[in-house]
Amino acid sequence: MHEVLIIGGGPAGLTAGMYCRMRKMSALVVDAGRVGGQLVSVYGDKPVHDWPGIHNIIANELAGQLIEHARGLEVEMTGNQKVEEVTRGGEAGFEIVARDLITKEERRHQASALIVAIGGGAFEPRRLKVPGEDGLPEEVLTYRMPDKSKVAGKKVVVVGGGDSGLESAQAAHEAGAKVTMIQAMERFTGMESNIDIVNRMEIPRHFSTRVKEIESENGSIRAVRVATKGVAEPLRLECDYLVVNIGAAVNLDAVKRWGIAVENNLIRVDGSMRTSVDGMFACGDIVTYEGKYKLLLTAASEGCVAAQSAYLHVRKPQRLTMTDLWT
Numbered sequence: 001m002h003e004v005l006i007i008g009g010g011p012a013g014l015t016a017g018m019y020c021r022m023r024k025m026s027a028l029v030v031d032a033g034r035v036g037g038q039l040v041s042v043y044g045d046k047p048v049h050d051w052p053g054i055h056n057i058i059a060n061e062l063a064g065q066l067i068e069h070a071r072g073l074e075v076e077m078t079g080n081q082k083v084e085e086v087t088r089g090g091e092a093g094f095e096i097v098a099r100d101l102i103t104k105e106e107r108r109h110q111a112s113a114l115i116v117a118i119g120g121g122a123f124e125p126r127r128l129k130v131p132g133e134d135g136l137p138e139e140v141l142t143y144r145m146p147d148k149s150k151v152a153g154k155k156v157v158v159v160g161g162g163d164s165g166l167e168s169a170q171a172a173h174e175a176g177a178k179v180t181m182i183q184a185m186e187r188f189t190g191m192e193s194n195i196d197i198v199n200r201m202e203i204p205r206h207f208s209t210r211v212k213e214i215e216s217e218n219g220s221i222r223a224v225r226v227a228t229k230g231v232a233e234p235l236r237l238e239c240d241y242l243v244v245n246i247g248a249a250v251n252l253d254a255v256k257r258w259g260i261a262v263e264n265n266l267i268r269v270d271g272s273m274r275t276s277v278d279g280m281f282a283c284g285d286i287v288t289y290e291g292k293y294k295l296l297l298t299a300a301s302e303g304c305v306a307a308q309s310a311y312l313h314v315r316k317p318q319r320l321t322m323t324d325l326w327t
């Protein structure tokens with residue numbers, strides 16, 4: 001039994017774990033995949049430029065440092081365990097049932113408080129839903145960042161003009177691919193710094209344009225057919241590797257089963273990261289509140305606040321002092 005159980009080991013969950021240990025509470029982080037979250041599972045090779053104090057760090061390395069830091073503070077962590085059920089009651093307060101994704105066995109954990117930090121793990125990448133898309137292998141079609149080792153010398157089409165699309169285009173360009181961007185809106189919607197880089201790289205782009213069809217043969221892509229608003233004839237763009245970064249659809253059925261109220265497919269929290277369930281807190285990409293900004297930094301900051309709220313819930317201190325902090 002632990003005092004706090006954290007579902008999800010991305011930056012939000014790992015930081016929550018660290019702050020639980022700063023308060024000397026026992027904390028277990030359970031992750032369905034690899035601990036590290038999107039940093040390792042979505043864009044491991046990408047440089048991160050907005051982690052305070054570090055101007056440039058590769059995502060995998062930043063995740064490694066977060067994990068090492070958590071380990072140093074004696075946060076217990078386990079990967080490959082997907083939390084399926086959460087029940088209230090019993091001596092501890094909460095029981096969770098997780099499925100070991102390797103052995104398929106059921107694992108049960110008890111805790112007095114829960115922190116839900118499942119981030120993008122609850123999200124399914126949005127598909128184009130066009131003819132030719134189904135059944136294409138990851139070698140030619142990805143909904144994540146492009147695999148740099150696979151794109152050198154290739155014709156890469158990146159669909160999506162937000163930060164993910166802009167960063168995918170940069171990565172493919174740097175890896176030596178011939179990149180074209182397709183954006184449904186009239187302009188890019190990512191951060192100015194990302195737009196500047198793509199402009200400097202002079203990556204060709206088509207605005208107000210949507211993919212209509214993927215031409216493929218025996219698992220390889222030949223071209224994508226695109227239509228631009230106001231232009232009668234569709235355009236055929238030769239392509240051997242397609243990157244689709246058009247956001248994610250959320251499936252929060254599991255979270256609803258756990259009894260937490262959701263809003264616009266996200267978990268509504270207050271300023272203390274409290275959910276609608278007493279003793280259950282949430283942080284990171286999965287939460288919403290006024291002004292929410294989905295970043296590594298905000299995920300980590302919310303993890304800290306969630307841990308502090310869990311501390312108040314579990315230990316119920318008479319007065320809040322800093323004397324219990326890890327020394």
Ligand SMILES: Cc1cc2nc3c(=O)[nH]c(=O)nc-3n(C[C@H](O)[C@H](O)[C@H](O)COP(=O)(O)OP(=O)(O)OC[C@H]3O[C@@H](n4cnc5c(N)ncnc54)[C@H](O)[C@@H]3O)c2cc1C
Pocket residue numbers: 007008009010011012013030031032033034035036037038039042043047048049050081082083084117118119120121122145163164167283284285286294295296297299
């Ligand atoms: C391509 C791309 C580039 C980005 N670049 C940057 C950047 O440069 N700077 C920046 O600040 N932000 C960036 N972001 C955003 C940033 O990665 C996220 O805001 C951040 O990862 C959110 O952290 P999190 O801990 O909430 O969620 P995540 O990182 O998504 O971690 C959630 C974890 O929960 C686990 N999980 C999910 N469901 C379950 C379950 N049922 N049981 C157990 N575990 C579960 C998942 O396996 C996952 O490991 C980028 C995002 C993308 C997609």
